[in-house]
Amino acid sequence: MELRSHNDRNQMLGIFEAARIVPRPDHDQVIDVRKLHLGPNVAINYAQPLQIVKGKGCYLYDQNGVEYLDCVNNVAHVGHCHPEVTAAVCEQLQTLNTNSRYLHPNLTMYIKELLQTLPPALETLYFGNSGSEANDLALRVALEARPGATHVAVLAGAYHGHVESLIGFSPYKFWGKGGRGKPKNVHVMPCPDPYRGLNLDGRRCARAVLEAARQAGGRICAFYCESILSCGGQIVPPEGWLKDVFDELRKEGVICISDEVQCGFGRVGETFWAFQSQGVCPDMVSIGKSIANGYPVSTLAMTRKLAQDFSRAGMQYFNTFGAGTAACAAALATLRVVKEEKLQEHAAQVGPYLQSELRKIQEDFAMIGDVRGLGLMMGIEVVQCKKSKVVAPRLATWILERMKARRILMSTDGPYDNVLKIKPPMMFGRKEVDTLVSNLRAVLSVELTPSVFDKILIEEQKHAIDIVHPRKAIYDENERRLYAGLLAADHYGHLSSSGAAAATSPAGFARPLPQHSMNLLEAPMQRHTVEIESLSEAAASQPPMSRL
Structure with a gap:
């Protein structure tokens, strides 16, 4: 069999053209x-x-x-089928595609160029295939670094991955359709909602989950947070909110993990990573999806101390396809395109124009x-x-x-x-x-048209009964329980900053919890008819649906 030249790009593209004419179903x-x-x-x-x-x-x-x-x-x-990324992957596949147990310059070059975009404290990388793998690995690292601390804090509405461990860290899933409810060692921090003016005190939110873990007999090991919530509704935390959360959690030694799988890599424009726009430096950063333009690559960046804690027991880390030669070629080419085509700067210019045009529609x-x-x-x-x-x-x-x-x-x-x-x-x-x-x-x-809108509103009523109201009852009950626990702790002096939350708590949160609702958060998503009726009594001081 005659060997084809690895460097003949025209021949390679000719093969692709021939493949395109195969009849499709x-x-x-x-x-x-x-x-x-x-x-x-x-x-x-x-x-x-x-x-x-x-x-x-x-x-x-x-x-x-x-x-x-x-x-x-x-x-x-960097765009569907970007020619530089496509060529880099194809040329590498024609030369060698193997794992990271062998030395290869692609990996070395990519590490050096990626680290230039991150804060100096985040100097150690691990590679995988997806954001889910990166976030799952972050849990392994955090558990090794904080022995005995087994609880996790996440934001309401968050999604961190599809593997079993991360479904349990993703309210978007476990309180969504088909979800099995919140695991007992997971504490859901209320999500800031600048649009409705809710949960804007980051320190109070952080203290609430710390106290919830204490009352459950545990300690929080790690806090996962998208710097801008994606599945949570494209929520941008108010200025200083995330920094206040990090500062409060770090007083208790909690490891702060920024999930940049959807929001990072220059997308926010003003900074390369979205966490930088919030004025924070996390302990770990999970990166995936976009970093190789569709080729399955993910990275977990962390401090050297965390990497040492993770490796202390002696278990090797190996990922069959993580940091493979073709994966690194794709990632390296994508990063270079971002820089050479100034796509971060482009996002900083086009983003405000997009927002201003959409706000004209909002006004109308x-x-x-x-x-x-x-x-x-x-x-x-x-x-x-x-x-x-x-x-x-x-x-x-x-x-x-x-x-x-x-x-x-x-x-x-x-x-x-x-x-x-x-x-x-x-x-x-x-x-x-x-x-x-x-x-x-x-x-x-x-x-x-008015008639179309009226028809949709009828659909909204049924959908609210089937989906929105039960889900809202769960999210609201979570907030109520968290803030009630915090108030009780402040009253009895369990937390050092006693009394701070009591002065800012909305009416109703200090009332005793209804007995029937204690298992609501851990229950599978369903139509909680009885719970909704009882919870409406507890929320009587607020206008109906005001929190939506």
């Missing part, structure tokens, strides 16, 4: 096979799924060549409650009306589908799925902003 055949043989709960977008067969830059193409503007795929960070339409974000990570909160701020997930889904019909691809997130999220490839420019905004305005002004 049609749309219906693809759906049929998927339904028959793929797991029935594997996620898919849209009521009528798209068959996407090609991508380039900010655009995707279906089997008929129809072009769609991709406003949400943050995995293709009553169902657009909030526009928030940094750089090219933006959220649009859809509500039933601005005054009540009642969430409107069915309306958000309707908007999503109408935008898809206009060949604009978006998605929804947040605990109630009422936030339209925008996290496009990083070369998303003013032209793409104008296309997105003009089509969104047309959907809201032309297609959302």
Whole structure:
């Protein structure tokens, strides 16, 4: 057999061109096979799924060549099929693809260039294949570094990965549809909500979870936090909030982990990592999704001391594909494209323009409650009306589908799925902003007629009974229990800063907990009919749905 030259890129691309002419199954055949043989709960977008067969830059193409503007795929960070990244991977695959047990310059070069983007204290790296692997590894490191501390704190609405350990750290999952409830060693810190003015005291939130762990007989080992919450609804914490949380937790030795899988790598524009925009330096940073433009690579960065604690027992760390030669080629090429094409600076310029154009829409339409974000990570909160701020997930889904019909691809997130999220490839420019905004305005002004809106509101009522109210009852009960425990501790002097929380606590949190609700947080997601009725009595001092 004749060996092909490893350096013949034209020949390589010719092979790819030949592969493209192989007949593909049609749309219906693809759906049929998927339904028959793929797991029935594997996620898919849209009521009528798209068959996407090609991508380039900010655009995707279906089997008929129809072009769609991709406003949400943050995995293709530097653009779908960026030629430099594609070439780097292909050339490396033609030369060698093996694991990190052998020395290779790709890994060395990538380590040096990636560390230049991180604070000096974060000087040690471990590699894996996904953000889930990075966050799971962070737990292993934290447990070794804090023997005897087995509890974990997370933010409400957070998602940190699909593996078993991380489902238990992800309220987005364990309090979502099909979730099994909160593990007893996990404490859910209330998420700051600047839009509604809730949970804006970071120190109080931190002290509440510390006290909850103490009352449960444990100590918090680690705190996981996205610097900007993605699945939580594109929430940007208020200035100083995250620093206050870190400072309070570190008094008790808690290891602070920044999950930058979705929000990092230049996306926020003003800083390379989103945690830098919050004025903090975490103890560990998990990085994934975007860092190799779609090739499966993740990294966990940490202090040298944590790495020494992790290695002290002598167990080797090895990941079959983590830091493999092709993976490093993809990651190195992606990082260099970010720098050479000045994509962070681009996000810093285009992001404010995107936000200002979306806020014009917010001013003109009553169902657009909030526009928030940094750089090219933006959220649009859809509500039933601005005054009540009642969430409107069915309306958000309707908007999503109408935008898809206009060949604009978006998605929804947040605990109630009422936030339209925008996290496009990083070369998303003013032209793409104008296309997105003009089509969104047309959907809201032309297609959302009064009769359509009234019909959607009827759907919202049923959805609220089935999904929103039960989920809200769980999140509200979590907050109530946390703050009640903190008040009790302050009253009896369990915490050193006794009395600080009592002065700022909203009315009602100091009342005894209803006996029936003690297991509500640990129960699987369902229609908690009895609980909702009883909890409404406890919340009688607040207007109905005011917290939504």
